[in-house]
Structure formats: C-alpha cells, structure tokens
Amino acid sequence: MADKKKKAAKAEAERVYTDEHAASGLDTALPAIECWPNQYSSNDYWIEVTTPEFTSVCPRTGLPDQGTITIRYIPDKLCLELKSLKMYWLAYRNLGIFQENAVNRILEDCIKACAPREIVVSGEFTPRGGVYSTITANYSRRRK
Amino acid sequence: MADKKKKAAKAEAERVYTDEHAASGLDTALPAIECWPNQYSSNDYWIEVTTPEFTSVCPRTGLPDQGTITIRYIPDKLCLELKSLKMYWLAYRNLGIFQENAVNRILEDCIKACAPREIVVSGEFTPRGGVYSTITANYSRRRK
Amino acid sequence: MADKKKKAAKAEAERVYTDEHAASGLDTALPAIECWPNQYSSNDYWIEVTTPEFTSVCPRTGLPDQGTITIRYIPDKLCLELKSLKMYWLAYRNLGIFQENAVNRILEDCIKACAPREIVVSGEFTPRGGVYSTITANYSRRRK
Amino acid sequence: MADKKKKAAKAEAERVYTDEHAASGLDTALPAIECWPNQYSSNDYWIEVTTPEFTSVCPRTGLPDQGTITIRYIPDKLCLELKSLKMYWLAYRNLGIFQENAVNRILEDCIKACAPREIVVSGEFTPRGGVYSTITANYSRRRK
Amino acid sequence: MADKKKKAAKAEAERVYTDEHAASGLDTALPAIECWPNQYSSNDYWIEVTTPEFTSVCPRTGLPDQGTITIRYIPDKLCLELKSLKMYWLAYRNLGIFQENAVNRILEDCIKACAPREIVVSGEFTPRGGVYSTITANYSRRRK
Amino acid sequence: MADKKKKAAKAEAERVYTDEHAASGLDTALPAIECWPNQYSSNDYWIEVTTPEFTSVCPRTGLPDQGTITIRYIPDKLCLELKSLKMYWLAYRNLGIFQENAVNRILEDCIKACAPREIVVSGEFTPRGGVYSTITANYSRRRK
Amino acid sequence: MADKKKKAAKAEAERVYTDEHAASGLDTALPAIECWPNQYSSNDYWIEVTTPEFTSVCPRTGLPDQGTITIRYIPDKLCLELKSLKMYWLAYRNLGIFQENAVNRILEDCIKACAPREIVVSGEFTPRGGVYSTITANYSRRRK
Amino acid sequence: MADKKKKAAKAEAERVYTDEHAASGLDTALPAIECWPNQYSSNDYWIEVTTPEFTSVCPRTGLPDQGTITIRYIPDKLCLELKSLKMYWLAYRNLGIFQENAVNRILEDCIKACAPREIVVSGEFTPRGGVYSTITANYSRRRK
Amino acid sequence: MADKKKKAAKAEAERVYTDEHAASGLDTALPAIECWPNQYSSNDYWIEVTTPEFTSVCPRTGLPDQGTITIRYIPDKLCLELKSLKMYWLAYRNLGIFQENAVNRILEDCIKACAPREIVVSGEFTPRGGVYSTITANYSRRRK
Amino acid sequence: MADKKKKAAKAEAERVYTDEHAASGLDTALPAIECWPNQYSSNDYWIEVTTPEFTSVCPRTGLPDQGTITIRYIPDKLCLELKSLKMYWLAYRNLGIFQENAVNRILEDCIKACAPREIVVSGEFTPRGGVYSTITANYSRRRK
C-alpha cells in the first residue's frame, strides 16, 4: 500500500504537462486565411489540401514537432485561398502548441474563415521516442 | 487594435485571387466530347477513365498546374468516347482556370455529353509550395 | 456561330466509333466455360479469379488492348472451372471488341455458365495515349 | 448446329474435374485444433491469424498449391491455440484438396474447435497459368 | 473410436497452454498512465497513438514477442499523456503475458486512465513459426 | 542400377523440348524496324525503350507467354523509330518462339536495323507453374 | 522476293519521321539559364535537380509528351539557378522536339550555362502506345 | 570460472546440429534436370529462373522451410529446361536438408546438368523465430 | 539582335540570387557538435545518421526549406554524439542559407568536429515549384 | 569572445556521453554462438542472417534501442548455428551498450565463433528524436 502511495506521489511529481502547457498557443494571433467565392456552390464537392511540411514547437520540451496536415471540406460560399493558408501554417513554425491543440485550432480557424458545410482536419506527426501520433477532428454544419 | 487593423489592410492589399481569376476559363469554348451507344444499358456498371497527364494554367501566376484527372460514371444511353475525351482534356493545356473550377467544369461537360446515371470527377494535383490539393465533385441523376 | 457549326461538322467527320465498332465481338462464339459442383453451397462464400494477362483487339484501330480481368462471385450450385475459364479468356486474344463490351460479355457468359448468387467482373486496362480505363459490372440474383 | 454439338462433345471429353476430384480431402482426418480459455469474453474482440506458407496438393494434377490463409474471428469461450493450429495447417502439405474446399473446410474445423461468435477464413493462392484465385468464407453465430 | 480416444489423450498430453499461462500478467501492477485536460472536449475528435516497438514475453516459451500497438480514441475530459504512456508500455518488456491478453489489458488500463468516449486498441505481432497474429479490441461508452 | 536406367529412359520419353521447338521462330520474316538519323552522334548517350505488353506463343504448349521487353542502346548513326518498333513487337503476338530465343532475336534484329555502339535487350516474363524467367543479352561493337 | 520488295516499299511509304521532324526544336531560342557563384568549388560535389512535370510536343503528331527530367552535375565556378532553370523548362511546353533531342539539348544548354566538371541529364517519359522511353546523356570535362 | 565451465557444458549438451543433420539430403537421388540446345551460344547472355514456392524440410525439427530460389547463369551449349527444373525442385518438398546445403546442392546439380559458363544460385527463406536467412553460392568456369 | 540584348537585360534585371544570398549563413556561429571516443578505431566501419526533419530558410524568399540530411562517415578517434548533432541541426531552423551551402557547411563542421577518415553528406529536399533538388558532398582524408 | 567561452563551458557541462557510457557492455559475458561444420567449404559462398527484432538498452538514458541486425559472411570451416545465434542476440535485451559498440561487438563475437573468410555486420536502428542511425562494420581475413 505504502508502495502504491509512493508510486502515485512520484508519478505526480513527474507530471509532465502543466496547465500552461495544455493551453499554450490557443489564443495567439495568427495570420488571416483568405477566401475566394466558390463558383460551384449549387453542388456539394470536396476540396482536400495537404502539407507534409507542417512544423510547430512542443511547449513542454521546446523541441520542434513535424507532421502532415490535411484539410478536407465541402465549401459553401467560400473556398480557402491556398497562398494565405500556407502563410497561416508557416505561423506555427515557432509557436509552442500541443499537436492535439494545433489540429483543433486549425479546424476552428478554417470554420471561421470559410464557414464550410463539412470539414475534417487531421495531423499525422513523425515519431518521438518510438511513438507516432495522429489527430483527426471534424465539423458538420448540418449535423450540428 | 491598430495592429489588427493594419494587418487586415495589408492582407486586403495582398489578396491574391481577383473575381476575374475566380471566373477564368469557365466559359471558354472547348472541343466536344463524343459518345457512342452503350451496348449494355439494361444493367448499371461503372466506367473509370484516368489521365495522369492533365495540365492547365493558373490564372493568377500564369504557371502550369499538373495533375491526375479521374472520371467514374455509370453510363445510361451513351459512353464517353476516349479519343475525343483526350482532345477535350488537351484543350486545358494553355487555358487559365483554377483547379477547383477545372474539376467542376469537367463534371458539367461530361454530364452534358453523355447524361450519365452517376458520375464522380476528381483531380489530384502535384504540390505547389509544399501544398498538395485534390478536388472531388459528383452528380447523381437519381438523387437529384 | 458559323464557327460553332464548322466545329460540329468537323467533329462529326472525325467520329471515331461506328455502330459496327460498337457491336463488334458481342455475338462471336467463344469456348464454353466448364463448371464443377460446389461442395459448400449451404453457405455463401466468395471466389475471386484474376488474370493480369487478358488481351483483346480494339475493333477501331486493330491494335491489341491489354489488361487485368477480375471475377468475384458467390457460387450457387456450380463453381467456374479454372482451366476452361483460361481457355475462354484466351479466345479474346484475336477478337475485335471494345473494353467496355468485353467486361460486360464476360459477366454475361459467367452468369450463363454457373448461375451465381452474386457476381462482379472488372477489367483494368493499360494506358493508351496517356489514358487508363477500368470497367466494373455486376449482377445479383437476389436484387434482380 | 453439328458444330455446336461437336464442340459440346469435345468439351465434355476434356472435362477436367471429376466428382472424385471435387470431393477429395473433405473427409480426411486431420490433427485437432487445441483451444485455451478466452480471458476477455465479456467483450467482443477480433483475433487475426495468418500464414503465408500454406501448401496443399491439387487432386487433379498432383502438383502443389501455395497460398496465404487468414483466419479472423471473435472468440466466445475459447481462443485457437497457435501451435496446434500450425500443426493442423501442416497436415494439408501432402493432402489432395481443391483450394475452394480447403478454405471451407478450415472454416468448419475452426467452428468445431472454438465455436466463435464470428469468423472469416480466406485463402489467397499463387498464380497457375497466369490465373490467381482467392476464396473467402465466413460464419456468424448471430445471423444464423 | 479407440483411435479417437487415443488422439484426444495424446492431444491432452500435448496441451501447450496451461491455466497459469492463460492468466499470466493480467494482474501485475504497471506504471500509471498520466492524463492532461482535453482543451476541445465540446467536439468529438480522434487521437491515434502508435508504437512499432512494443515487446513482451511469451509466458509459455519465455521468448520475447514483438509488435506494433495502436490506440485510437475519442477523448472526453482527459487525453493520454504520451511520455507516461511510453513508460507504461516499457513495463511490458520483461512481463510474461499472451498477446491477446496484452491487447485487452492495454484497452482496460486506458479506459481506467482517461475514460474515453470511444477507444480501439490493436496489436500486430511479428511472425512466429510462419504465423502472424493481430488482435483488435474496442470499447464504446455510448453503446455500452 | 536398373532403376537408374529406367529413370533415364522415362526422362528421355518425357523430353519436352524437341529440336523443332528449339528453332521455332528464329527465321520467320518480321516487319522491318525503321530508323531516323541521330542528331547527337558526337556524344555517347543511352536510349531505353520498354514495353510491358510483349506477348508471344510457346512453341511447345501453344499457350501465350507474356512479359516486359527492354532495349537499352547507345545509338551510332541511327535511332530506332518507336512506331515501327512497336509494329515489329506486335508481330510476335502469334509467333511460336521460346522466350530465350525471342530476346536474342530482338537483339540481333536491332543490331541489323541501327548498328548501335552498345545494346542490351532483356525480357522479364510472367510466371508459369510458379516459375519466373528473365533473359538478358547484350552486344558491344567496341569489345567485339 | 516480290513480296519483300513490296514490303520494303510499303514501309518506306509509311516512314513516320522526316528530316524536319528529326531537327525540330534544335535551334529554337530558349530563355537563358542563370547561374550563381559556387561557394564550395574547392571540393567536387554533386547537385541533382529533378522535375516530374516536364512536357513538350511531339513534332510528328502534335501531341504532348510528358516526363521526368533529372540533371546531376558537379559544379565548377557556377551553380544552375533553379528559378531560371524552371523558366527554361517551361519554354518546352509548346515546343515541337523529339524526346531524344530534348534531353541532349538540355545537356548542351546546361554545359553552356555553367561549364560543369561532370553532368548527366536524363528524361523518363510516360508511355505512348504501351511503350516507355528513357534517354540519358552525359558529359565529362575531364574525360573529354 | 566454475560458472563458465558449467555454461560451456550446458551449451555442449544443447548442441542442436548433429553431423547427421549437417549431411542430411546431400546424397539423396533427385530427378534429372533436362536441357535443350542453346541457339545463341556464340554470345554470352544471362538466364534467370526464380521460384518463390520452394519448400524443403528441416532435418533437425522436421518442420518445413519455405523460400525463394533464384538461378542466374550464362549458358554454354545447353539451357536448363524449365519443366524438368520444376520437377527437380518439387523433389525437395519432403526432403530433410539444411537451407545452406540445399542452395549448394542446387548449384552443383545445375552445373552437372548444363555446364554453364557462369552460375549463381540463391535462396531467400521466410523467417523462423524472427530470424531471416539468405544463402548465395556461385561458380565460374573461367575463374576456376 | 536588339531582341537578344533586351532579353539579356531583362534577364539580368530579374537575377534572383545576389552575392549576399549566395554567402548567407556560411559564417553564422552554430552550436558545437560533441564527440565521444571511438571504441573500435582499429577497424574501419561506417556510421550513418539521418534526419528527415531538417529545415532551414531560403535567404532569397524567406520561406522555409525542408529536407532529409544524411551523414555517412568512417570514424577515426571520435564519433559524432547524436544529441549534440541534433541540436546543431536545430540551429538551421531559422537560418537563411541555400541548400547547396547547408550541405557543404554540415560537411565542413563534421570534419572539424570529429576528423573522420571518410565522410559523405547529402540533403534531399522537398519540391518547390515542381522542382526537387538533392546535394551530395564528400571528403576523404586518404585521397586528399 | 566571452560569449564563445561561455558557450563552450556550457557545452562541456552538458556532455552527454561519459567514458563509462562509451565502454558499457563491451566486456559483459554473453552466451556462446554455436557452429556446425560447413559442408561446402571448397567454394566461397555467402550466408546472410537477419533479425528485425534486435533490442538493447542505451547506457545513458536507460531506454531501449530497437533495430535490425544483419550478418553476411563467407564461411570457412564453420557455419553459425541459428538457434544459438538467436539466444546470443536475446542476451542484449537488457544490456546497456551503445549501438555503435553493439554492432562492432557482434562482429568480433562472430569472428571468434566461426573464423569466417569475410564478414559484414550492420545494425539499422529505429529513430530517436527524429534521428535514424545505421552502423556497418566488416572484416576480411584475406585483406588483413
């Protein structure tokens, strides 16, 4: 029993994520994502945009994360403009933010920018310590 | 606040897509896609036609885009004739048109040519500035 | 307008598929596909048979087509015998027939031979002029 | 007409599968497949076991067949013990049995051994005469 | 009949899994898996974590097993902290436990740690004696 | 000893290649391979031409062979013209000739057509009875 | 004999490459390839530049060719500037030139631009009529 | 020290290969490999023959080995006849012989059969206990 | 002629690399690469270290480059310590330097750090504008 | 200058490899590798043995390393016995030793065990911190 307590205490002492870490990068201002008017809005269709060169910084270790971000969406009135999207992604280069939060924030920022009918954002990250992680978040205006 | 305004102004000034860009290539006349009479119209079946050699021109930069176009459809009375389809595709070689619009226009032109029961058109484009894009549009006579 | 008419006329003149082409090879006699009694007919199960070495002749150009044919079916009383199926396929080697028609005819000939519960036939053909084509036809006794 | 009759006669003469072939190996005694008590039977979960080294003998030609056998199942009270399963598979090495029958027999023998909730057995065989074949059979206690 | 009995007796004698083997490693204390507060719990999203370097010990032979473990889950209030998860996995390195039990135990320990909305755990193991095995277990709070 | 003799006799009786087979197709007239004047003959450079759709007929079984033929050569005064080369290859479609001989004959016919400085011809054939074969022959004017 | 003559005559009549074709595009003015001063010229090192999006026009058929061009070289005083190289490549988009000549001309134009110590240029083209072609030319200042 | 001795003794006791194992299968009579007269013996060329379906038996464990055998040779007066080679390979199916010895014996038997100018034989075997093995032996008449 | 001059002038005006660009990042101070004493220096052996996550900044455009750096070397007295090497690589993250120069500088800095017997450094970069580039530099103490 | 000194001091303080680390595991006693008499020693031939499941422990961090070890050798009088080799490899599972040293020690231990004519040992390790490493050491009795 004492053993268990000690273990728990030690584990607590070693807790690696603080609340500051967990919230890091969520509110930092980032460049706006421009849009252009969808010419075929009468029909649902999917646009998928992928960058294998996304990189941000881990708020706990200060070391870079590296991964592939994919955005799939059905545009409504607006399509994401690719050059401004690239500039938006580049702004994560020196930003401290957890991978899970980065994917969710990109989802939210794309929704704000173009108000899509459906959207899925995923991030597939290179391994750290032999561990790979992939995060996938989505939003549907209809099912809301 | 002033900072934010400046940013917005700068972003506006840098808007990279104009309305002319967005509509470019939508109404240009293109070669007709020939058809031949479907010999097995009593049964639904899928035909898939793919070219990895599709190329058009970006209306904003004047530089070529390059990608793979795939058409999958259930023919009704008519099948798309492959040689004329190839000639139709070749007409995009020096045409200024956004990737999203090219895929949607190919969809519309195929519907006009052969009035299929179902059809899906997709375009998977080579990367620009580390960003890949894929567009997928479809139409179903039944679900209309 | 005159321009449009000229174009249409020229396109008509260049029509590449005739009705003879479209019907070529549909009625040619082919070797029978033998069958053997299914030993496990009380249970639905799938058999898939594939040849990457299917070849026929394009009725328009006289040049060979080359592709992979796949048959997937749920046998009822009878299973397709593989050696006779191979002989049946070999009979297309010098036969003029469009790819779309070859796939649909194989479907029909297999149905006649073994009366399966379900069957799907597909043909994935090597590229001509940078264009790939795949045809997929199916039949279900139940949904008939 | 005479031509058709001759053809049919010739085909009959060349029939390559006899009834003996078709039933070969169905009743041969094979080693028992051992089981061990499932420790997590309160929850459905899938176990997949694969051997790329399955080999048997074609009853018609006497030549070996070679393929990959995959068993996927939801255990109920019992799990298949892998070493005895391997010994069971090895017993096909010199057994004359058609590929279709081997897959169905393995399905039945696994059901007898461990009475699973769901099970799928497939066999993917190396090509003979340019022809590949894959057989997939399954069983569900619930849907029975 | 005597033959059958003898066979059964011989099989019994050769039984390779004992009850001790079957229960090995199920109750051993393992390091706690830490969690951190999910910042986007208002929305369902998937997190996938994979290690291709999982290794444990077979309780029957004493030899190592080696495989890839994948955890996919929808977090509720908590996300699995990756460094402590890695330490948890490392604790299997010298633990005697069957592959099937390891996968199910990881599922249970993750549920205890972070109470996810949905979770799937799979283990894909390297071959032993020419036999590959994959185990996949899942849990859904909603469908419970 | 008698056993050995019997074996030898049986083997002799079963000899599968006759002299006629071995020489089949070596002297059949084939379409000429056209050439065009090399514009860069002052410099050695390599041209590689490949068809994955080569097919001929086995003189022993009458069944088709299928493979990939590759020609690599350093042109001297002349380059092989691709359309006539394709027609030359098509002439093997119904020709009885062993794979080994086909590759060597293609080598000789190319040498006659364009007198290259160096040339390598290879044929990689699809499996028959679980056996793959590849033949590679070459010629160098300089090392002659 | 008469047969042979007829064949030869017919072949002559069908000659598909004229001298004009063979020389097409060799002397057309193309944009200059800019260079920048090599910062590490004291040591030999290799630079490889590849575009999978090279396209030109076949002077005989007027149809596009599509391929991958790779330049590998050891710079001496100068390195090829990538943006101007891209513009140089784009100038082939509507130029009629044989693949063999395009590769050799790129070699010569790169030599003129940067006078490298060693250089290899290759072009790997997509198939036409089931035939792939690859051309590889090189130059060494030392072995000259 | 005593520890070391004990270890050595234990190791000796556990020696897993006996001399009988090591020599197993070396002298067993196998079917003759037929040959046919090389039609192009004036020129050196390579023939490669591969079977991914080779199987023999481990003399120590009695369990099957499974692998890919490749023979590459320059024929002199004779070429290996493929059907008899296949029968020769099939004779290993129930033969106890180590992998290393099988590869070397195939080399020797091929040399006896066709007296090639050069020959290389390799065997790439599927893993046992997480260990893969590949054996490669060769012979050159010239370098002898 | 005037046309040619104009062209040259325009090209000059558009020169994209300045001397400042070409020298950027060559002299910036970077973290030291630590070493540890080679335990097996009596024998030549190769160590290869690779990071697919190298990133720097293009001095002309200010945009990131992304690539894979590989170092292969034969250590003499010292081996490169991997953690400090990683820190050294991370220092390029916000450094303006051409790809060609980055590879050559890494070569020089590794030579200074561990004085290897042989060393090769390569960088394989992701495409920009459809153009891939790879740079490979090496050094040999012996051949010096 | 002071800045430089500080940096050097800090770097020294952070030195991550001590001499104890560097020598760790070099002298630990490991199980003997058994051998069996080579049956074909009159001819040079290669044996390659690979395990993708090698694992040891980093002496600095205490965390496991994971990789693929390959041994290629020409046997002289003796061949490495695979089961004892596997046991030898398993002894690294909880041994603290650097990757570079592990590869070199395996080389030495194999030379001691079987005195081969030639031998190459390599280790290809999974990434740590985005960095992959591969070590390759070899020995030749002849070139000694």
Ligand SMILES: [Ca+2]
């Ligand atoms: Ca994370």
Ligand SMILES: [Ca+2]
């Ligand atoms: Ca995944």
Ligand SMILES: [Ca+2]
């Ligand atoms: Ca776009």
Ligand SMILES: [Ca+2]
């Ligand atoms: Ca067609």
Ligand SMILES: [Ca+2]
């Ligand atoms: Ca497809």
Ligand SMILES: [Ca+2]
């Ligand atoms: Ca069958």
Ligand SMILES: [Ca+2]
């Ligand atoms: Ca198991």
Ligand SMILES: [Ca+2]
């Ligand atoms: Ca699987």
Ligand SMILES: [Ca+2]
């Ligand atoms: Ca042959």
Ligand SMILES: [Ca+2]
């Ligand atoms: Ca050409």
Ligand SMILES: [Ca+2]
């Ligand atoms: Ca090639």
Ligand SMILES: [Ca+2]
């Ligand atoms: Ca062995």
Ligand SMILES: [Ca+2]
């Ligand atoms: Ca190998």
Ligand SMILES: [Ca+2]
């Ligand atoms: Ca560059």
Ligand SMILES: [Ca+2]
């Ligand atoms: Ca390369």
Ligand SMILES: [Ca+2]
């Ligand atoms: Ca290391």
